[in-house]
Amino acid sequence: MDICFLLVVSFLSVFHFSSADQPLEEAIIVPRNVELLGGWTLANPKREDVQEAAKEAVEVFNTKSRAKRYFKLINVTSASTQVTNKINYKIEATIGKTKCRKSEDNDIQACGMAKRQLTCKIEVTLDPKTDDHEVQKISCRRSA
Numbered sequence: 001m002d003i004c005f006l007l008v009v010s011f012l013s014v015f016h017f018s019s020a021d022q023p024l025e026e027a028i029i030v031p032r033n034v035e036l037l038g039g040w041t042l043a044n045p046k047r048e049d050v051q052e053a054a055k056e057a058v059e060v061f062n063t064k065s066r067a068k069r070y071f072k073l074i075n076v077t078s079a080s081t082q083v084t085n086k087i088n089y090k091i092e093a094t095i096g097k098t099k100c101r102k103s104e105d106n107d108i109q110a111c112g113m114a115k116r117q118l119t120c121k122i123e124v125t126l127d128p129k130t131d132d133h134e135v136q137k138i139s140c141r142r143s144a
Contacts, residue, residue, distance in 0.1 A: 038084055045076040045091075053089045053124040056133040061095070061120070061140070062102070070108050071095045074117065088136075091122040094143060117143040 043050050051073075058073045065071070074094045082088040095118050098111035120140040126133050 038082065040080045040082045040090070043079040043081045043089075045079045047079070049087075049126070050076055050079040050081075050089060050091060053126060053133055054091050054093050054122060057091070057093075057120070057122040057124050057135045057138050058095055060135040061138055062108075067097070068101055068103070069114065070098045070100050070102060070106070070111060071118070072098055072108050072111065072113075074113075077119075087126040087128060089122070089124045089126070091120075091124065093120050093122060094118070095120055095140070119143045 054073050054076050058071060062070050072095065074096045076091055076093045078092045080090045082090075097114040097116040097118075098108065099114055100106040100108065100111035118140040119142075120138055122138045123136040124133050125136055
């Protein structure tokens with residue numbers, strides 16, 4: 001009889017503790033802004049990889065441009081990145097004309113600046129396996 005009594009009491013105590021009269025803990029669901037895989041995300045324009053992609057684009061611009069003087073990167077104003085099997089960059093930057101002629105062998109970073117500036121939209125792809133940048137598109141217009 002003692003065993004049956006103990007079993008009944010223990011059953012009742014377990015039933016009592018599991019009943020709904022105890023407070024229920026609720027998890028609060030907070031929405032988060034999670035970037036989609038393969039989607040475009042904003043990047044800090046001062047990030048080293050963004051600056052490197054912009055500088056590569058300016059080098060390509062200097063090679064293809066018919067201007068007699070070099071241009072150099074002044075400022076990256078905005079940037080977005082997309083990660084796929086490569087890293088894609090969309091960059092808006094300001095480049096400025098220098099006083100150094102393309103016919104001379106100069107260190108572009110040491111060149112003095114002329115007044116003319118261009119605002120450029122740049123698309124660059126980086127292959128992380130080879131660390132090679134490929135400029136997909138660059139379009140520039142005079143700054144206001």
